Amino acid sequence: MSKKLAIIGGGIMASAFGGACHRIGYESHYFTLPDGKVSGDDKPDYYHNVNIFDIERIVETCKEVGIDGVVATTELTVPVTAKVAADLGLLGNPVDVAQVITDKYRNRRCIDGLSTLHSPKYVEATCMDDIINAELEYPIILKPINLGGKRGLSVVENPQDLAKAFDYAASSFRKGTAPTMIAEEFLYGGMECSVESISYNGKHTIVQITQKDSGGAPHCVELGHHQPAPLSDEDWQKVVCGVSDGLTAIGLTNGCCHTEIKIIDGKVYLIEFNARPGGDHISHPMIMLSTGFDFFQALVKAAMGELEPIDTSKFAHRYSGLYYIVKQTEYLKPIFDNCQNATWCVEKHFVTDNLTELTHNDLEHTNYMIYSSDECDPVAKIIDSQTK
Template sequence: MGATIKIAIIGAGYMARIFSDNAHQLGIETHCFAWEKGAVAADFVDCFYPISIFEKDKILEKCKELEITGVVATTELTIPIAAYLAEKLNLNGISYDDAQHITNKYRNRICTENIPNLHHPRFALVSSKQDILDLKFKLPFILKPNNLGGKRGISVVKTISELESAIKYTFGGANSSTCLIEEYLDGGIEYSVESLTYHGTSYIIQITEKISSGPPHCVELGHSQPACISKVLKKKIIETISEALEKIGVTNGPCHTEIKIIKDEIYLIEFNARPGGDHIAWPLVDLSTGFHYIQAAIKIACNDFTGVDYKKIKQRYAGVRFVTEQTSYLKPLFDVCEKFEWCYKKNEIHEDLTCLKNNDGYNTNYFIYSSDKPIDIDKINDDIC
């Protein structure tokens, strides 16, 4: 690589700022491309270009002029754009052909149907209420946008009387005429698998345990690392997800894979070929493992990655709790959490608690903990109460 390493960051949201901050720690110059309106990262990058991410050839010409070293995606929407640029610039990335489909939940289920130990609920594509009725799915079932991640647009339908409002909620938020209907998986616990892939070899860095609001919209209310699972189950998850990443075409870069474990069986929820949001990829992975996940993703994009030395991965504990209407019981702890040594960060946006309707870990009240020992947040909260 040349004397000055430069990365192109596609998108300008919170993850773009995280990429920029981590790149600067590596001495890398950051160039960000996105709409100017709502560009959170604009003031934190070296150079910001108010170019729509959909003007990919215009971005490409600028990247050629800048002699960009690597390209990173920050959201589902930017994945195919970043892949297009990387391919045209002969840089590391996902193939553009795969990237155009990698957010498609239906396609990814089809690609991974025959993987041992990876289970799928019954699923189908639908485009109307009549499609849904004709399938005669057992209640409850889930409607979700086929091409959006982050639990956006999800609705659990418990009775037929709820179907109209669920259709409006799910189809209204989707940028597609089709949505996915799935059997509702009752019970179990949700997890996410934080991985990095380099030239086709995948490394599982951390497994995150999630706290979900449950129906109707299954919003995530907190995350804990590492997940409290057996060594046998962890090994099965690592082997299974590594194979799945290959099947869907993740050849380079990060992936945030969501699964559900029911009686030690792995059920796929969805893949997101970008870092996990809501503080998962950063800072939680860094805090719980000592491994700089985002910096590693940048090095992969710049073809300067040397793999993962698992012997150096630390065994620490970290997590985040979102303090909302759904988790109002945590308010006493939230009010005083900064007094505890384990408190890494407290973020207070609202004096009054609000209802979290979609995953949005940056614009709500939360606290992040970090410790060398396990932290029982509920017990600490109970002691305060």
């Protein structure tokens, strides 16, 4: 009898987990309301129409089905997944940790004593006076304390712009929710990266480091992603050590994490932890394209308590990436228009010829192209040849 995985939540990540189960030969069950349903060949085998916050019903259904492992798909489902796993006696993160893992202020406090992972000066804020009294040096980054995807984030250049940025951040919270922010001094220069990791019984494996193309102020949206990040061996190892130490410090013991960092003058600075797979196709298919490693299959195995040690030295050394085609990157439009004919093009996602400014990352409603190459970033190579 095949083993059975419970996937809490729907959408792209549920589909990725469903596809991994198909590749292994496991049975996949996902729990979400109808608006979270997925489609395509990778969709999970069974759908359970249930609110993701109805833990009692999810646990009851899992017992009836005979679930062997449980995974989260978004920040919202991380605490739910931990509680379901605990109630079923399955592998997962500690419930008390999962309940606070999205709190960016709490996570910064956890890493304060580390020598391998650093923070800018920061403060928690429920009103503007909290920021003013902290005497942070401008510019600052202001963002909601527990939302991802760059939602509500702004770079505030001076005190005169603080009120507008605070209102923008507050508007990203659900109605009736008291807005709590984190404000931190802006980190100049360096390379912005994200780090994909798998934790298993408290041991962390850094699977891939991705360089980000940032749109900069005011909202720092991500305009592209490239694997592997072009780091020296020394800086790569600093990232591995810093992020691993940080994961231990915040109490993450099982599952994946998408950690955002900046590397400046050889020092690794934390932007934020996200205890979920990286979006924007970073975790799938880009990791598979650049390393040959099946990230989601490993996450399924980990949830089942079956993960074998991961030897990253055996990974392939290829290049993969994604470019958004929006107003900020309109110079890429001629390449995008014909990329489907290129050998390096893995996917072209066309939405519109009318390019608008990207203010938050959204795969479904944005033009993008994904590349894969043995040698280098082929899009960058084309751009470089055109400028010579």
